[in-house]
Amino acid sequence: MFSVAMLGVLTAMLLALVAAVRGPSVFDRILALNVFGTKTVLLIAVSGFLSGRPDWLDLALLYALVNFVGIIAVLKFVRFGDLGRDDSQSAS
Numbered sequence: 001m002f003s004v005a006m007l008g009v010l011t012a013m014l015l016a017l018v019a020a021v022r023g024p025s026v027f028d029r030i031l032a033l034n035v036f037g038t039k040t041v042l043l044i045a046v047s048g049f050l051s052g053r054p055d056w057l058d059l060a061l062l063y064a065l066v067n068f069v070g071i072i073a074v075l076k077f078v079r080f081g082d083l084g085r086d087d088s089q090s091a092s
Contacts, residue, residue, distance in 0.1 A: 006046045013039045037067035
């Protein structure tokens with residue numbers, strides 16, 4: 001049963017990669033990459049359950065945090081063109 005869930009997650013990951021390549025705008029591509037990251041977290045969790053390694057859930061949570069921070073950084077870069085700009089400095 002979990003093997004079928006794993007296959008479904010892999011299929012969703014493949015579809016997310018196709019959407020990331022074909023996305024009409026950069027924001028659609030970023031959203032598809034975020035979906036791919038979320039499905040990767042699910043894949044790690046299901047793989048850990050299938051292999052009898054519940055400590056993989058910690059790795060999945062860590063990957064989720066890295067995915068979140070990475071997506072926020074990419075969105076800020078796309079919006080402002082720089083990761084280090086502070087809006088309070090530009091107002092002076």
